[in-house]
Amino acid sequence: MRINCQDFLQLYSEYADGRLTDPWAVAHVHEHLDKCDRCAHHVESLELGLDVLRSGDVSPSPTFRSRLSRRLRAEVAIGDPIVPTSAGLAAALLLATGLGLFLYQANTPAAEEAPPAVRLAPIAFDTLPPPLEEIDVTLSPFTQSTLQFLSSQEPLDVRVVLSP
Amino acid sequence: MSTVTTTTSRTVEATPVRTPTDSEVVAAYLAGDRRSFDQLVERYQRRLLNFVFRTIGDRERGEDLVQEVFIRVHRHLHRFDQTKKFSTWIYTIASNLAKNELRNRSRNPLVLFQTIKKNWEADHRPLQFEDHHYRPDDLFRKRHLRELVEWAVSQLPEHHRMVFVLRELEGKTYEEIAEITDCNLGTVKSRLNRARHRFAQIIEPHVD
Numbered sequence: 001m002r003i004n005c006q007d008f009l010q011l012y013s014e015y016a017d018g019r020l021t022d023p024w025a026v027a028h029v030h031e032h033l034d035k036c037d038r039c040a041h042h043v044e045s046l047e048l049g050l051d052v053l054r055s056g057d058v059s060p061s062p063t064f065r066s067r068l069s070r071r072l073r074a075e076v077a078i079g080d081p082i083v084p085t086s087a088g089l090a091a092a093l094l095l096a097t098g099l100g101l102f103l104y105q106a107n108t109p110a111a112e113e114a115p116p117a118v119r120l121a122p123i124a125f126d127t128l129p130p131p132l133e134e135i136d137v138t139l140s141p142f143t144q145s146t147l148q149f150l151s152s153q154e155p156l157d158v159r160v161v162l163s164p
Numbered sequence: 165m166s167t168v169t170t171t172t173s174r175t176v177e178a179t180p181v182r183t184p185t186d187s188e189v190v191a192a193y194l195a196g197d198r199r200s201f202d203q204l205v206e207r208y209q210r211r212l213l214n215f216v217f218r219t220i221g222d223r224e225r226g227e228d229l230v231q232e233v234f235i236r237v238h239r240h241l242h243r244f245d246q247t248k249k250f251s252t253w254i255y256t257i258a259s260n261l262a263k264n265e266l267r268n269r270s271r272n273p274l275v276l277f278q279t280i281k282k283n284w285e286a287d288h289r290p291l292q293f294e295d296h297h298y299r300p301d302d303l304f305r306k307r308h309l310r311e312l313v314e315w316a317v318s319q320l321p322e323h324h325r326m327v328f329v330l331r332e333l334e335g336k337t338y339e340e341i342a343e344i345t346d347c348n349l350g351t352v353k354s355r356l357n358r359a360r361h362r363f364a365q366i367i368e369p370h371v372d
Contacts, residue, residue: 042364
């Protein structure tokens, strides 16, 4: 049984690299290549393209080595390459930040003494306010709902003692 | 009385100078011979530049990335497992930098979508010949084969292109490519086959 063009295309790459180990497949790829002009042209185009591609190598620019040397010198100047540089840099930054903060704090004049806290004079009533139940108050719906909410909460242990 | 003069001639046999292997150069560097690093740069600068340049399609940026490769090698060489192949390690670094470069370029959501779509299609489209009459006109205007070939490489989906370049230009084995690109062997085979097929398809109409 012969192979068709699609089979050939599937097998050709490994055949070209000498990795097709099945003798039956090798024989059929070979035979197809001999008899099919279209596939032969395909392979010829591939090989020609590869030849052109391989002959077009690029070379590093004349300054490549000097630039690299500069970068490597800078790399060595930062630290011995044996020490992982990123960790070393991070540690150095942390140390520098800590030292900076320390120096800043040491050189900053001490903050002026804070003014003494104002002591509020106790409020003294000349006369006692009337008892709460005697005050006629019209509450807004909002206040009413607020009071309702507050009354539903746990009572605070606050005792106000008014003495005459 | 007679004197006998004898002349002796010494022939010095030239012993071929053996080029040290990568492993030996790396070992020498780690033992304190700082000049050995230059040997590594000398050996790999051109190869890496071609690999990165073909992968990202930008020569100037390619040089920057290759410099970065050597900086990283210099920084991490002490961590390199010397039982492994140095060339695979350095190509893996270059490959990751090239991938990052391509990823950063495709941050634009539209470009990202187009890339994903292109890659998906490239992986799933059946291998078959195309009708060349429907090729875009600009392809026929490519006058020079070299330009055409360069352009053909740039048209390959990113992950196919990397495998293609590693195999065809760098001569890496399938196993090395799998390690460098962090793919399994089957994926490498499939991507390489598709990349070759696509590359040939672009060249084909221009070859008599």
